[in-house]
Amino acid sequence: MMSDESPARPLTSRELAALIGVSQSAVSRAFTPGSSISSKLRARILGAAHEYGYQPNAIASMMTTKRTKIVGIVVSDMRNPFYPALIERLTQALQRVGFQSLLFNISPGARIEEQLVAIRTYNVDTVIVISATILDDRTLNWAAGGRRAILLNRLSHQDMPTVCCDNVAGARAVVDHFHAIDRHRIGYVAGLAKTAVGMTRQGAFTTRLAELGMRLVGSAGSEAYTFEAGWQGALDLLAARPDAIFFASDILALGGLGALRAAGVRIPEDIAVAGFDDIVMAGWPTNDLTTYRQPVDQLIEKAIEMTLAAEIDEDRLVLLPGELIIRGSTSGD
């Protein structure tokens, strides 16, 4: 496979065909699984390809098949460590099934549409949208340009294919846990309030609180899922004297933990703290954060399944349950 030095210009199928005296279509078929070719000829061609270092040109085959084997991944927040971890595993999983990932990193504020023009011209087979923020459904549809768009860890109001953690179950699990450890004055630090995911978590959280007769003593908004926002949110809540705080994401919770500790609050004795996501840092001994773990592997598996499926008729909205990971920030060890 790594034979010889690569020539300046790579071999074409026609050239390889000429070299070994077969037709060019035979070469093409040799590389196309399931095509009409005898195994003997295929073996001979693959052998020669190996020997001369021929590899089919993916661009050319995109021309005719109109399939690029590329998925566009739309992201906007790689600062929150949850996303890189998700992207890493997603791209690897895609590679395993023969797809490559074209990254569209859209930055807020700037001319969104302009940033998305490329996604149409590159003819990606599928668009996977991870970005929680920014894109509204309409823009998204336009960007996909008729291709399949899959929402990953993000909700929409239309019926686009969606794979998402069950935020309701997650928020409820946290409340139930607070209840179990006998906390009743609860605080909430929201992420981006405008997003569907953010609203779902918050809604389920407050609903469950009410069901159990617990008291939401205060809630703080925030403009972003960042450490600083969590820090500030925690400080904002202190006056309400909560005995437990739920942060809409781990990165917020870490900021909150920092602020609370700096303020001399004992965790979990004075205030229990829980987050959402279970990013790797949540498990670090220095943080030891109770959190609702997103089922990343299953999310990805489902997303891949949707990417490969010919049609997505049923189960357009897949909600997967996660798991509450109880650590020292709520259980007095």
Next chain:
Amino acid sequence: MMSDESPARPLTSRELAALIGVSQSAVSRAFTPGSSISSKLRARILGAAHEYGYQPNAIASMMTTKRTKIVGIVVSDMRNPFYPALIERLTQALQRVGFQSLLFNISPGARIEEQLVAIRTYNVDTVIVISATILDDRTLNWAAGGRRAILLNRLSHQDMPTVCCDNVAGARAVVDHFHAIDRHRIGYVAGLAKTAVGMTRQGAFTTRLAELGMRLVGSAGSEAYTFEAGWQGALDLLAARPDAIFFASDILALGGLGALRAAGVRIPEDIAVAGFDDIVMAGWPTNDLTTYRQPVDQLIEKAIEMTLAAEIDEDRLVLLPGELIIRGSTSGD
């Protein structure tokens, strides 16, 4: 731009040409800057394109121009937060100059070459290699398949175009700082010892120690740039009773800080701690880590420059200085 509903099949240049009664080549030229076309005709065509929602098909133009406007980004460690931050800014910068990023996320151990076959078939214009680990020069050359490969934050033994932080300056700056705050029993926690970057940092560090007559009381290896490795490395060093420890990267240092604090060591009174990279978490008040900041923006700027350059004759190895960021982990506030 967002006109109408996108038709199932997007318009081709020939169809648009027919619609408004011009030749297909005119349409092509209208979209090609600097091509021979009157501004009047161009305006008419662009107007019609807008109206009918036509956009040139990038795949087709790749066929003829043999330029894909895609750079392959080879990564292997997205767990270390330094890399996502780098990748985010790199892809955004590339987008700004009209390039898209195809992500090749190679996982260690597995059949590396197999994972890289795609990089050749997709005909990326340039390969930017961020992965510090894994790939040796030979494999890399093969994967690039004659195309330009640029090493970013990584060194090679050949003369491939390289953009890298000045690790020597960085390591020396840290030693000088330890010297300035009067620490003389120094410990070192290495990253992946096998990598060129790792060895450079370590070499410069020990050399400078010697120059200043300071004592390296101990050094710990590690298998990876991870929190856990840093934690373990710090513990390994404790017996040597250092009064300052340099960690080869921030993520290691954070682990080290955790271990040291857990062991009741006061930072910085008992042991001063410094890292390398200046990832965002280093600046969090909870960590407050002194570190050598990598000049990320300049690194990227240079990498983009090399991507766009027709030829890279001179300055094939660009070393950019960073900046020592002094925080609470070394300066007693």
Next chain:
DNA sequence: CCACTTTTTGCAATCGGTTGCAAATCATCA
């Protein structure tokens, strides 16, 4: 107004594969 230069436009070949169709080969069975 005409000859001549410069610019604009269209024609048609080309990039490197894929695939429908027909020809050629192989296999099977009477």
Next chain:
DNA sequence: TGATGATTTGCAACCGATTGCAAAAAGTGG
């Protein structure tokens, strides 16, 4: 062995743009 059907192979059109070349149009000067 010859007829018949099943496989295998090659031919050639096609995907949707780019671009060299020649024809057409526009601009210039005498």
